Amino acid sequence: MSEKNQRNKSLSRHRVLVVSILCLFAFCLLAQKPQTGTSAKQDGQKSKVYLLHADLLRKDARVPDAQVVVGNVVFRHDSTYMYCDSAYFYNQMNSFEAFSHVRMEQGDTLFLYGDRLFYDGMSQIAQMRMNVRMENRTTTLLTDSLNYDRVYNLGYFFDGGTLMDEQNVLTSEWGEYSPATKQSVFNYNVKLVNPKFTLTSDTLGYNTATKIANIVGPSDIWSDNNHIYSERGIYNTQTGQADLYDRSVLINEGKQLTGDTLFYDRNLGIGKAFHNMVMTDTVNRNMMTGDYGYYDEKNDYAFATRRAVAIDYSQGDSLFLHADTLMMQTFYQNTDSMYREMKAFHKVRFYRQDVQGVADSLVFSTVDTCLTMYKDPVLWQKNQQLLGEQINIYMNDSTIDWAHVINQALSVEQIDSTLYNQVSGKEMKAYFKDKQMRKVEVIGSVRVVYYPMDSDSTLIGMNVSETSNLDLYLKDQKLERMVMKPKSTGTLYPMTQIPADKKKLANFVWFDYLRPINKEDIFNWRSKKAEDQLKKNVRGPVELPNQHLFNKKEE
Template sequence: MKGLIRFILLLAIMLWFGAAPAQQNKGRTAVHIEHANYMEGAARFGKNVQALFGNVSFRHHQTLMHCDSAFFYRESNRVHAYGSIHVIQNDTIHLYGDTLYYYGDQDKAMVRNNVRLVNKNVVLTTNFLDYDRKTDVAYYFNGGEIVSDNNRLVSNWGYYYPRSEEAHFRRDVVVTNPDYKMYSDTLLYYTIPEIVKIVGPTTIISERNEIYSEAGYYDTKNDIAQLERNSSIVGEEQSLKGDTIYYDRKSGFGEVFSNMFLLDSANHVIITGNYGYYNELTKRALATKRAVLMQVHQNDTLFLHADTLRADPIEDTEYQLVRAYHNVKFYRPDMQGRCDSMVYDLRDSINTFYKDPILWANLNQMSAGTIKLHTRNNALYKAELIDNAFVVAPEDTGSYNQIKGRHMTGYISNNELRRIDVEGNGQTIYYPKDNDEIIGINRAESSNLSILLENQKVSGIILRTQPSGNMNPPYLLDAEARKLQGFRWLEEYRPKTKEDIFIRTKDPEPIQQVSYSDFHFDRSLP
């Protein structure tokens, strides 16, 4: 009887201590052996360790694991598996490799050598992969790649989230697409929409252009980009920059929001604004909101502002027309001007200014119905004043040399006006000097005439057709008699610096339209 009681007590103690681990592991899901051709449990493998060989299978939650051989550590709920590793999760995710370390309590798998993770159309390849099933993240840390449809993404570090089908890449990231390559230090990739999120300095290189941005998105399926910080698209001859750029690679269309900068290196033209677009295929461009056109002439640069700037290709040529609409003002050290609108023809390098244009060149003020400036080798050599042409230059306080006619052509050399030819109803008033003293007021008219200039001063007048004129002492002519009809001195409207092109001023009184000569000599004067 005493022996029976002693046996029952001993059995109870054994059952108590045997139940302790179960109490400690209460709530965990144990890894189960599904199959093995041969199983062995021996002390040489360790306490509570089983060795399994041949077509080995384990199950844990919804995860099935296959291998050639394995050690199963039942107490710690872990598996070390070797050869032909194949892990299947929820019948959708397949993980392959040479070696598997699986920790059931942590729901974590570590796969080494020849690793492949397949999730639908996404294939991740590496030699070192850790997969945390709790947080649903698979990550590699010694180089790997993900292939998704037409995209191959390579990096030193990578994180893949199978459930959300999102991947994060770090260090030496390269995305290879049939149409381009993308280089970055950090990228995010959404595999279902096939969209790359740019979160650091990134360069995209293709045959057509090179794109740079530090933030934004690139839709690899539709070839559409939204570039959101310090962005640029650089082509062979044109470069587009801006704070934010929307870019459609298929159509070649790039739309810029804030700080647009478009460089045409072939034509030495820069267009800026706070909104605009450029199409690299059609070569069409637009800029508004503080739009500026900068045109390089030798050592000088023209700065032109308008409400809207447009550039359009000229059919059957490689050249473009640049148009400026409304409130046009421009500044260059040797020339300034304003008008309502302008067209710059890059084919023959002609700038045409419309609707009461006014130009200032050194001491000369030029106005007409239309003005054309001709350049050659980026240097201005001729100016045409068409319809009611008028040139004014101050000679002394309150005294102005004046030239008027239907049409004028000014010839320029080394940035200085050398000669003016007047065609139709030519009229002049100028002040000849002797030893820097005004000796009279010369008034002349001729159907056609030429004015010669030297050092920005009138050096001679040639009256070619039906000339007439006289010289009068200054005291004989009052202020009005010293002005041709339509005279306007508009220095207050002149841009003095490149910043002045943004200053809005009231338009000057329009030029008087005169159909015929308004100047008649007073024969009673000597």
């Protein structure tokens, strides 16, 4: 009996131990339950949509799953409150459908209005319809269909909409707006209207805080003064500054600036183009190219450098001119005294099929339609060469009318590889007709080396003459006759008896090695050889009348 009692006591102790272990395990499970619930909520458990107020609550057989609430209806989901005149409340689906005078408030900055709303508390998406208005501080979005995603704080429309802030009004067929980042995106028939300009595009980003438009598709910006085309870039609608890429174009009153990268300041009226710059004047039919260009539209000033080229295409056959720097400027704008200047410096080289030239610097002014070549200028036309200390070329409708060679003037006509007709003097005036030199006037200290020909173009000999003034008449780029004043007979040497030292004038030089041979060669600067440099005119001091009296006073 005692053994039986002992076994019973042992079983009782085991039962107590098992029960204790089970209780402890149950307690652990209970202790873990709140943690499991919190984790589930963090993993996506949705909060509940609450009906806070309604004047009337009833059931309707037509909507068996909904409670019909009428009069001063208020819903709350988290921190968002929604108001309406009436609604269908789907409590089991955590959603509702609201009608008439619908208003949604999120914090104190976002307000959404409309005639009808379907709100899904599971996805937290509000579908507002008819007469929709979203207000976010100073930004207003108008549309008839707007979906607002509370999770991503993003509203988007897909049936046309208008976004307005203090500066701009934007319209498009499709768009989205983020109240948190103030960033918006518009697609299809986008139009941004500003008091100073209008921007049209297919795709556009816009930030209502910074007022910056992000261009990501073909876009046009129109104003009273100019037109910008760009497919990629940013435009600050508040400051008027733009950074544009991918061959954007600025057009202003017949002038067009294009570059791989284009910076533009609308308020200052200044555009800068980098890399593969092209500046075109469609009115005057000329253009400038280079790797850097600058244009001031208010002062009508243009500047180009880095492989800069000026191209004149007004006469069909284009003239290509290169220099280290090119400048164009208009003076006295919008007055009767208005004129334009084009400057090129340094290492000027230009090419056209009928005329070529080189100089250190060049200036063209519309005041007298004169193109002036400075410092060692040389001008070629077919087998003719003109040079001096300075050459003035007077234009008539973009073609050469006449040229004035000043100081150490030299004209050379190449007959063959060894023979040259040569004329030198203090100055020279060459007259052109139909782009050909027809007459040359040589003035002061004239010296001539000339090879006359008979009727079959056979050389008769070589004539060497000196006179004070000389008129040369040319036909088909060949010397037809010459008139000396006063008349000078000179010396005629037979071809077989020409003295070697008489073949060339003392200042003769044939600069064929400097001559641009095509439009690509204008970039290849070649300096004059040391022995071919012009001798500088050294002039002694000019003694004024009674100069000796001043000298005595100084003594």
